[in-house]
Amino acid sequence: MELMNEVVYIVDDEVNVRDALATLLRANRKSVRTFTSGQDFIDFPRQDSCACLILDLKMPGLGGLEVQKLISVSASIPVIFLTGRGDIPSTVKALKAGAVDFLTKPVDEETLLASIERALLQDRASRQDAIERARLLTRYESLTPREREVLPLLIRGLLNKQAAYELGITEYTVQIHRGHIMRKMEADSFATLVKIAGKLNLEAPRMFCSNA
DSSP states (O other), X not given: OOGGGOEEEXXXXXXXXXXXXXXXXXXXXXXXXXXXXXXXXXXXXXXXSOEEEEXXXXXXXXXXXXXXXXXXXXXXXXXXXXXXXXXXXXXHXXXXXXXXXXXXXXXXXXXXXXXXXXXXXXXXXXXXXXXXXXXXXXXXXXSOHHHHHHHHXXXXXXXXXXXXHHHTSOHHXXXXXXXXXXXXXXXXXXXXXXHHHHHTTOOOOOOOOOOO
């Protein structure tokens, strides 16, 4: 992921604040897009790139907290709040909703730049995790329905004969499925398979077989 594609969005209704922030960030080699209102930002078709959002708390129309809530529904972007009229309840609400930072105007330049770097680092990591999970999911989807039944039993620690009993199949068949699963999931060891399953949040269902 190239850093040159990263974008810092600024949403603030005060033109002097927007211009000052944009000038500072461009001087520090950041790509910047500015917006005069929360609605303008919501309506803007953002590109699929690493980014963070500097968001004013109090604005006409949509306030910062409302914008944060709206964007969290469809996308994930780290938010840094700036406000000249901050209060403890708003700070707590913003941070609980995932804000990276809550800074008061006039903001210290070094503090803001450090906060932006944390936000971009968080978004890089989040996007990389999403890419890795998508790759793992593709591998999982290559499994047959039966192999998807066998996998959670294996990661639960059942022996082949125990998994066979729960599924009502032979131990040899479980061994065959196990080999296919290891190959398709590209797991070089059982520990790796368990790790992959954990990343996919696969849970092993409790199955009960009758003696019939």
